[in-house]
Amino acid sequence: MKTIAKAVQSEINVKKSQFICHLFPTKTKKESKEIILKVNEKYNDATHNCTAYIVTDGEGFDDDGEPGGTAGKPMINVLRKNELHNVTAVVTRYFGGIKLGAGGLVRAYSKSVLEAINEAEILEVDLYDVYTLVFEYSEIKTIDGEVRNNQLEVINKEYSDKVIYDVVSKDNRDIEKIFEKYGDKIIIEFKDKEVLVK
Template identity: 65%
Template sequence: MKTIKKPIKSEIKIKKSQFICRLYPAKTQSDSKEIINKISNKYSDATHNCTAYIVDDGEGFDDDGEPSGTAGKPMLNALRKNDLHNIVAIVTRYFGGIKLGAGGLVRAYNKSVLEAISESEIIEIEHYDIYQIIFNYNDLKQIEQELRKYQIHIIAKSFEDKVSYDIISKESENIKKIKEKLKLISEINFKCKKALEKI
């Protein structure tokens, strides 16, 4: 599964109309709507703020006043064509005085998103099981040696009364091995499942 690493903005002009496309990483419909509302409010002076998103819990689009099917759907199709997920696209249009017609609008909104995608840093993401390992400070060195040995990645660290690491592995078998190896000096529990950059 592919997504963009960070937000990006690109701009094109077609027959005096300005099309500004912003792409944002997003995981849920709630995330997407929050981003859309923020941008739509910020650029409320625009003629249209059209949107499309594909996230873990669904997809959607909005023509925001453009003729039905001429903006949001072509934007969504551009995301699908590039096999992108966990992404929201917003195209802000400032009308330049020359009407583009239905076909012209479809091409303009599609092109605007494709242009932004071409300038984006695309990354592969996968769903990983995240485990939490909890241990005493004096076991730190041994724990880190074993994690390296079994090619287990640490994605978060916390140092309080005890040390706590969030860990993932490409091979679920390695988690079983490390659990067995370190069961006397640590506690390893499943925490959650998350979409993360491919390791």
């Protein structure tokens, strides 16, 4: 799976219309919608702010007033063709006075996203289930042993009144089964899906 390392911006001009594309790394629809809202606020004087996103819990696009199928759909198609995931694209258009027609709009919005992708640092990543383990300090040695023996990866550790590990299994081992033998000594909860660089 591919995604982008960080947010990028690019700009093209087509027949006096200005197209500004922003690409953002995002994980969820909620995150995408929050970013889209911020871009809309920043460019509230623009003629259109068209959007497309592909994230872990779905995908979507919006033409924002452009003729149906001429903006959001071409944008998401470019993301798909480039096999990008966990990314949100927003193309802001300032109309220059010359109509582009349906074909011209499709080409302009597609090119705008493609230019931004060319500017981006592309990462090869895998998606893993993240589990949270909560246990007493007295169990650290035992839990660390299980983590090591089962080739699990601890991606976050917290030490408060109890020890908290966020763990993933790179070969999709069932983490719950590994630790179920400890009964009430350890609390296991599914936390999230996490993207990790290969």
